[in-house]
Amino acid sequence: MDHKDYMARALELAAQAAEHGDVPVGCVIVKDGEIIGEGRNRREEHGDATAHAELEAIRDACARLGSWRLHGCTLYVTLEPCPMCAGGIINSRIETVRYGARDEKAGCCSSVLNLFEERFNHHPRIYRGPLEPQCQKILQDFFLDLREDGEEQA
Amino acid sequence: MDHKDYMARALELAAQAAEHGDVPVGCVIVKDGEIIGEGRNRREEHGDATAHAELEAIRDACARLGSWRLHGCTLYVTLEPCPMCAGGIINSRIETVRYGARDEKAGCCSSVLNLFEERFNHHPRIYRGPLEPQCQKILQDFFLDLREDGEEQA
Numbered sequence: 651m652d653h654k655d656y657m658a659r660a661l662e663l664a665a666q667a668a669e670h671g672d673v674p675v676g677c678v679i680v681k682d683g684e685i686i687g688e689g690r691n692r693r694e695e696h697g698d699a700t701a702h703a704e705l706e707a708i709r710d711a712c713a714r715l716g717s718w719r720l721h722g723c724t725l726y727v728t729l730e731p732c733p734m735c736a737g738g739i740i741n742s743r744i745e746t747v748r749y750g751a752r753d754e755k756a757g758c759c760s761s762v763l764n765l766f767e768e769r770f771n772h773h774p775r776i777y778r779g780p781l782e783p784q785c786q787k788i789l790q791d792f793f794l795d796l797r798e799d800g801e802e803q804a
Numbered sequence: 805m806d807h808k809d810y811m812a813r814a815l816e817l818a819a820q821a822a823e824h825g826d827v828p829v830g831c832v833i834v835k836d837g838e839i840i841g842e843g844r845n846r847r848e849e850h851g852d853a854t855a856h857a858e859l860e861a862i863r864d865a866c867a868r869l870g871s872w873r874l875h876g877c878t879l880y881v882t883l884e885p886c887p888m889c890a891g892g893i894i895n896s897r898i899e900t901v902r903y904g905a906r907d908e909k910a911g912c913c914s915s916v917l918n919l920f921e922e923r924f925n926h927h928p929r930i931y932r933g934p935l936e937p938q939c940q941k942i943l944q945d946f947f948l949d950l951r952e953d954g955e956e957q958a
Contacts, residue, residue: 699872699896700863705854718853733919734891737912741888742853756924758891763922765887770910 656680656726657750657781663690663703664728664788670695674788677703677727679711679720679744686723687711703727704735708742720744728785730757736765739774746775750785810834810880811904811935817844817857818882818942824849828942831857831881833865833874833898840877841865857881858889862896874898879928882939884911890919893928900929904939 656678663676667690679687689706693699704727712718724746725739731749736758739747747766749759758765759776766774810832817830821844833841843860847853858881866872878900879893885903890912893901901920903913912919913930920928 693872696866697870697872698863698866699874700854700859700866700892701872702895705859709852709854712850712852712854716851718847718851718855720853732891732895733912733922733924734888734895737886737888737891738854741856741886758887762924763917768887769916770887 651683653726653748654780656685656724657728657748657779657785659685659688660703660726660728660750661781661784661788663688664785667691667695667703668788668792674792675703675727675729677707677725679707679723679725681711681715681720681723686714687720700734702732702735703729704731705738708738708744712742718742724748729753729789730759730761732756733758733763733765740765740770740772743772744774746777748777748779750779750782751789805837807880807902808934810839810878811882811902811933811939813839813842814857814880814882814904815935815938815942817842818939821845821849821857822942822946828946829857829881829883831861831879833861833877833879835865835869835874835877840868841874854888856886856889857883858885859892862892862898866896872896878902883907883943884913884915886910887912887917887919894919894924894926897926898928900931902931902933904933904936905943 660676664674668674675691687707687710692701728750730753814830818828822828829845841861841864846855884907
């Protein structure tokens with residue numbers, strides 16, 4: 651499996667989030683070539699403000715490894731992490747982050763801030779992509795459907 | 805109950821964290837005078853990098869209210885929130901944060917950054933205290949004990 655395969659799995663998880671009425675964001679965590687954590691946005695499904703894809707995946711990976719330290723792991727996420735998730739990535743010592751679509755409103759890997767360059771005790775590497783167009787499209791389609799549904803109800 | 809009572813309850817939760825080997829941080833969330841969420845640091849206990857007191861309390865409050873929106877809530881926490889928890893506070897729309905001890909290494913309410921003044925879509929109010937000396941002391945005692953245990957084992 652390569653970078654595209656991991657992001658493709660994150661996109662599958664994002665699609666599952668949309669099926670449950672959540673903004674489609676998906677995330678996988680990889681160590682030594684193996685997926686050891688998965689998560690999707692479940693904010694609406696669970697009514698939980700903390701249930702973002704990245705935190706779900708971090709929790710999953712910690713449980714599988716039996717440790718809160720995710721040394722040597724790469725996190726793939728379809729949308730640029732928000733401050734909460736970027737903070738969770740720092741706290742869990744994830745080594746590398748690869749994200750798809752930029753988030754101009756809340757992104758903390760460059761858009762609003764870059765939390766990984768601040769003076770915290772851990773500084774993950776950041777890369778854009780792969781599959782950035784697909785990561786953007788799944789979000790655009792979701793919000794377009796929401797607007798059309800709103801117009802039908804109006 | 806007043807501010808001191810709520811922070812005193814957060815300190816009780818912090819003490820429970822220490823009993824389980826976790827850095828003593830406790831948190832309560834209050835709405836209309838009633839505690840609707842509680843959490844303590846369980847990072848070591850659960851082996852989970854996301855199990856900070858504030859996120860545990862936010863999750864608890866969301867479950868009790870049946871909503872991810874914690875409008876009109878005040879969060880009391882014994883230690884200044886880290887980036888993950890400050891982000892969770894923004895995401896959950898908590899109105900007011902009162903924290904005890906400053907965290908010079910990771911605090912995101914003024915020490916390293918003030919995430920509540922950045923251009924995100926929600927800006928909680930921040931206050932220091934009450935019971936700040938007690939909040940500092942429980943942390944100092946914990947780290948002093950850790951060092952002494954280390955010396956005994958050496």
